[in-house]
Amino acid sequence: MNIPNSKTAKLVKQAISARKMSLEECCRAFNAKYSEExxxxxxxxxxxxxxxxxxxxxxxxxxxxxxKLCEFLEIKEPDRQPDPLQVLIDQIGEFEKRVQTDASFKAKFSAIASFLVGLNLKRMRGENQDEVC
Known part of the structure; x- marks a missing residue:
């Protein structure tokens, strides 16, 4: 059983109020705590x-x-799992950011992507059927 979004919203609002924090203070505290991440x-x-x-x-x-905000605010939602689509979207965003900011990673990824595209093209053409990777 997942907790409805409306309950999550209420719990977050209550947790922030209980800590007597403004939204800005909550952001600063969260961002400071997770600054390395x-x-x-x-x-x-x-x-x-x-x-x-x-x-x-x-x-x-x-x-x-x-x-992560719920974790920070110590809101216990044991049955809540992240939406798989949102997780994928988040991971793609993180990957794109890494590709854009890390030149060596971008070069390695480009080489791997080119290899995989070439391999797929060969397989589509029926070339090297016996080749195993």
Whole structure:
């Protein structure tokens, strides 16, 4: 059983209020706590607009950012799993960011991608049927 988004919104709002934090203070505390993960691209930084949307139940998918916010606020939602599509979207975004910011990673990825495209083209043409990778 998943917790409805409306309940998540209410729990986040209550947790922030209980800590007597403004949305900006919550963002600063979250971003400070997870600064290393944010810098590495593993976690996305929060801003007050995002938290405001969450507290107003103005979100459709409970993605990894919301789950991380719940973790930060010590909101226990044991049955809540991130939406697989949102996880994939987040991972693609992190991957794209890494490709854009790390030249050596970009070069390695480009070489691998070219190899795989070539391999796929050969297989589509029926070349090297016995070749095993």
């Amino acid at each position: 944010i810098n590495s691209g593993a976690v996305r930084a929060l801003n007050k607009d995002f938290i405001s949307r969450v507290t107003r139940n103005n979100f459709k998918i409970c993605g990894s950012r919301i789950l």
